[in-house]
Amino acid sequence: MHLKRVRIRSDLFPTREHYPFSLEVLQRTEGLEFPTAVTFFVGENGCGKSTLLESITRACRIHIWHGDQRTRYAYNPDEGHLYRFIEKQWANGGVTGCYFASQTFHGFSRILDEWASSDPGVLEYFGGRSLLTQSHGQSLMSFFRSRFALRGLYLLDEPETALSPKTQLELLELLKTGIAEGRAQFIIATHSPILLSCPGATIYSFDHVPIRPIAYEDTEHYRIYREFMRV
Secondary structure: OEEEEEEEHHHHHOOOOOOOOOOHHHHOEEEEEOOOEEEEEEOOOOOOOHHHHHHHHOOOOOOOOOOOOOOOOOOOOOOOOHHHEEEEEEEOOOOEEEEHHHHHHHOOOOOOHHHHHHOOOHHHHOOOOHHHOOOOOHHHHHHHHHOOOOEEEEEEEEOOOOHHHHHHHHHHHHHHHHHHHHOOEEEEEEOHHHHOOOOOOEEEEEOOOEEEOOOOOOHHHHHHHHHHHHO
């Protein structure tokens, strides 16, 4: 383990009326422990799991790639500042790491192609092929295989989005390998019951206030898929 726990300083929130400080689940959760190498955040869309994941990333000083910035109809000045109220505790000092979200991955792939135009050797790190010439799912797996081979903290926001069930099983095996070799720690926001089945993982439910641990079989994801398969 690299990251032991985080504390959410809701007592210092500058407002409780504007997102994300308006989320009750963040106002009433004091913090989270990370006792296992894999931790999952689960919950319905809009519950705050991706928001907290990104804020932990920023608090740990891990870079988040962004694509082209566009003008927005409505701008929320508080939106990107939750990380300022996240206190972290490392096990043995900080480590480097990586943040993944499908909406930022294409921007990273384009930048990698620009690098490769002057130094093609950088593509060897990702299997020797441009990520842009592979299918979305193939490019994600090439990225995951290369990154997870390194020691670090990996924060993944719904990595299953472009992956088939078979490829999700491949990703699950990568997680198991990273755990077994003791080099990687994962915090993952997901809707995938396949990924959630990772042995020994901690699962936090954001559908409860405050956030609390939940057993795999008690997650809504597991129950819905189980009932569907019985039909």
